[in-house]
Amino acid sequence: xxxxAPRRERKRSTWTSASATAPPATARVLMYAGLIAxxxxxxxxxxxxxxxxxxxxxxxxxxxxxxxxxxxxxDNYTExxxxxxxxxxxxxxxxxxxxxxxxxxxxxxxxxxxxxxxxFRGRNVLFLVTLGTIMIPLQIILIPLHQVVADTGMTNSLLxxxxxxxxxxxxxxxxxxxMLTIPDDLIEAARIDGAGELRIFLRLILPxxxxxxxxxxxxxxxxxxxxxxxxLVIAQSQSLYTLPVALAQFNSEExxxxxxxxxxxxxxxxxxxxxxxFTQRHIVKGISQTGLK
Amino acid sequence: MTRRRQVRPWxxxxxPYLFILPNMLIFGVFIVYPAINGFYVxxxxxxxxxxxxxxxxxxxxxxxxxxxxxxxxxxxLIFVVAFVLISTAAAIGLALLLTQPIRARGFFRAVFFLPVxxxxxxxxxxxxxxxERRSGALNSVLGLDIGWLVDGPTALGxxxxxxxxxxxxxxxxxxxxGLQGIDGSYHEAARIDGAGAWQRFKxVTWPLLxxxxxxxxxxxxIAGFQAFDFIYTLTGGGPLxxxxxxxxxxxxxxxRSPIQYxxxxxxxxxxxxxxxxxxxxxFLYGRRRESM
Numbered sequence: 001x002x003x004x005a006p007r008r009e010r011k012r013s014t015w016t017s018a019s020a021t022a023p024p025a026t027a028r029v030l031m032y033a034g035l036i037a038x039x040x041x042x043x044x045x046x047x048x049x050x051x052x053x054x055x056x057x058x059x060x061x062x063x064x065x066x067x068x069x070x071x072x073x074x075d076n077y078t079e080x081x082x083x084x085x086x087x088x089x090x091x092x093x094x095x096x097x098x099x100x101x102x103x104x105x106x107x108x109x110x111x112x113x114x115x116x117x118x119x120f121r122g123r124n125v126l127f128l129v130t131l132g133t134i135m136i137p138l139q140i141i142l143i144p145l146h147q148v149v150a151d152t153g154m155t156n157s158l159l160x161x162x163x164x165x166x167x168x169x170x171x172x173x174x175x176x177x178x179m180l181t182i183p184d185d186l187i188e189a190a191r192i193d194g195a196g197e198l199r200i201f202l203r204l205i206l207p208x209x210x211x212x213x214x215x216x217x218x219x220x221x222x223x224x225x226x227x228x229x230x231x232l233v234i235a236q237s238q239s240l241y242t243l244p245v246a247l248a249q250f251n252s253e254e255x256x257x258x259x260x261x262x263x264x265x266x267x268x269x270x271x272x273x274x275x276x277x278f279t280q281r282h283i284v285k286g287i288s289q290t291g292l293k
Numbered sequence: 294m295t296r297r298r299q300v301r302p303w304x305x306x307x308x309p310y311l312f313i314l315p316n317m318l319i320f321g322v323f324i325v326y327p328a329i330n331g332f333y334v335x336x337x338x339x340x341x342x343x344x345x346x347x348x349x350x351x352x353x354x355x356x357x358x359x360x361x362x363x364x365x366x367x368x369x370l371i372f373v374v375a376f377v378l379i380s381t382a383a384a385i386g387l388a389l390l391l392t393q394p395i396r397a398r399g400f401f402r403a404v405f406f407l408p409v410x411x412x413x414x415x416x417x418x419x420x421x422x423x424x425e426r427r428s429g430a431l432n433s434v435l436g437l438d439i440g441w442l443v444d445g446p447t448a449l450g451x452x453x454x455x456x457x458x459x460x461x462x463x464x465x466x467x468x469x470x471g472l473q474g475i476d477g478s479y480h481e482a483a484r485i486d487g488a489g490a491w492q493r494f495k496x497v498t499w500p501l502l503x504x505x506x507x508x509x510x511x512x513x514x515i516a517g518f519q520a521f522d523f524i525y526t527l528t529g530g531g532p533l534x535x536x537x538x539x540x541x542x543x544x545x546x547x548x549r550s551p552i553q554y555x556x557x558x559x560x561x562x563x564x565x566x567x568x569x570x571x572x573x574x575x576f577l578y579g580r581r582r583e584s585m
Contacts, residue, residue, distance in 0.1 A: 035390060039404045042458070045419050046407060048430055052422075064433035111316035118309035126313060133324045135572050139519045139540045140565045143547050143558045144327035144334050167319035197308040226412035228522040229540075233548065244414040248526050251418060265415045272410040280403060283466070 046269070053077070053266045057259050077267070080260035088239060089246040090267065093225060096161045096242060101220040103166040108216060109209065111167075112175030113201055117187060127176075134169045138230055146233055160234040161242070165227070171216045178212035179205065214282035222272050243268045331565065335558040345555075352559040362560065364534050365542040368449060372538055373517035375453045376460075380513045381506060383457060384464035389494075391465065392472050406462035413459065417526030420455045445535035448528050452536045455527060456520055464509045471505025472498070507579040511572055518568050539564050 052060065053076055054069040080086050114120070115127050138145065145164060146155070154160035182205065190200045206213070228244040235241050241249070247265060250256035276283075335352050337345035356362050391402055408416060423430045424441040432438060442448050475498065483493045521540035524530065530537035537545075539560065547557035 031390060031393065031395065035395070035401055038387075039401060042404050042407060042462075045423055046411070048423070049419050061428070063428065065428060065430055107315040107319065110312040114309040114312035118305075118312075120306070120309040123309070126317065129317075129320065129325065133320060135515065135568055136324055136328050136565070137515060137519050139521060139543075140561055140568065141324065141327040141331055142540075142543060143554060143561055144330040145323060146547070147330070147334070148322060148327055163319065164323040167316045167323070169320075172316065191305075197304055201312070222410055226414070228412065228414050228525070229544070233544075244412045244522075247412075247418065248414045248522075251526055252529065261418070265418055268412055268415055269410070273407075276403075276406070276410050280406075283406075 049262065050266055050269075053259075053262045055259065057257065060259055060262075076259045076263035080256075080263045084256055084260060085238070085241075086243075086246065086260075086264050086267075089241050089243045089264075092158060092240060093242040093244075093268075095158055096231070097221055097224040100162045100166055100224045101217060103162065104168055104171055104220045105213065105216060107167060108171035109175055109206065109213065110201070111172050112179055113205055115172070116176045116179035117182075117184065117205075130169050130172050132169075134173070138165060142229070142233065149234070155234055156236040156240060157234070158240065161227075161231050165224070165230060168216075168220070168223075171220065174216060175209065175212050178209055182208055211282055214279055218275060218279050218283055221275055225268075225272055328565070331558055331561050335555060335562050337555050337558075339552075339554040348555065352555040355556055356559045356563070359556075361534060361537070362542060365537050365539050366563075368534075368536060369518065369538045371449060372453055372456070372520065373514060375450075376456050376517040376520075377510060377513045379453065379457050380461050380464055381509050383461050384468045384509055385502070385506070387461065387465040388468035388472055389498075392469055405465055408459045409462045411459070413523035414526050416455060416459050417523035420451070420458075420523075421527050424451060442528050443532050445532055448532055448536050452520075452524055452527060455523060456517070459523060460513065460516055464513060467509055467512075468502070468505055471502050474505075475501045504579070507575060511575050514571060514575070515568060518564060 048067075051067065051069060052065075054072045054074075055066070056070070056073075056075070059066055059070060111130070115123060115130070149155055149160050149164060154163065186204065187200055190204055195203070226244060227242070228248065231240075231242045231245050232248070235245055238246075243264065247261060247268065251261055334345075336347060336349060338348045338352070339345045387405060391398060391405070395401070411419075421442065422428075424432075426432060426438070426440045426443065429441075431441070439447070441451050479497045479501065480493055483497050488496065519540060520538055521544065524536055524538065524541065528536040530541050543557045543560040543564065546553045546560065
């Protein structure tokens, strides 16, 4: 449960701890059958999309639809990039994702450190504010938030997509829970050795938080890269579209042929899948260690 | 937390405030202030988002008299209830399966997590292609002729299904973390006492998993009320508003002409209060059960 009590112990039990012995044979067969059927449900749409992105327009129009493309030609990809501004949208998405993630990591770790390792007046109130804002997703405050952003002159700019969603309560919460597991004595020892507060944070705490930082990085990248509603509200001119905004707009207006939208959808999937494959170990470990339970 | 009050040097007293400042600044300006201001804005009428005339509670009267609002509220309610129940149950089931000693466990875990990575916009596109009546893969594979997205009740059902498909991997991960926290000796003891698999689940896993389940219920509830982006590309809110949920209602009144900023703000306030009340109820219920 999300609570105020610190969680100091770190368990290293195995993932199989829920059941230690193998179930009987028939149950096993059923289990595998179920798992495989479900896997198809989860994989097939993605695989079908990827395969279809190589098809020509005539193949895409075929009834019934074909599974495999006749040839794996990259035409859809190269043409979508050259004939439409998808390169611009890709660049916008990258700029927003990278800078928002860096900003999120910097301010979230600092806040989490203050909440986890200092006793100061107002700490509990600020922590409650942090937890409370989990309940206030951007969708809910869309209009007043849009007003604030308009007042600060950040509408129709990439900055307007980067800064407002940067302070994520979930990130602060995860990092704080993780930092609670770092012994206070370590910090005291560093102070006795004459290290300053900022130095302790940068040189001692940050390296120790690597698993939690990995989790927050991954989620920030996924959220920002895939974000739709906020960039949609902020981007008034087409040159500021991010990939999801461009895909949705072009799909609803049908100004861009279907095969290009398909190819660009696949392009938008690839980066997060790669990030995930490299970091999936950290996700599972990080979530179980950061006390999200 | 009880800690001995010490006199600390000034830099240690100042440091926490400096560390927390940037985050709180952004929280304050872009979350807390707008959240409060939302109530204020809902008392005004504005067609351009610049000049505001005070109208008191008129926006709420207009909102509650708007048939489209009630349609969106009803659709949201059906969506959220179905989404929360199915996601939570599916996540528990999947997590139990994925913590068994099975082959290729890493592969299966990755597969179920895959949709979590995808852009909701792409998820919506992807399923709209698959479910398209004449050219879609599903109807041609099964030899059916069902208009999945053109019939109101079916479309809302499909929307729930796609929502679950997209989110369940994340909730499964949280439940797996919760399962990991359950001490194996409880199951051992139950097994020695002759408890079968179902009894072990009912009397050991389920009660000990309650706090984790509560987290998943709250997270999925908030996600359910937030749902918009994948619906925008899946059904566009149609047919005839059958899948237009609250967020889309608010978005359309705020940013599509005729712009009715105040009315949209009132919708946001209602949405906010609903989420707040339901989350609090969940917390209280969870607390009560834990202290019993």
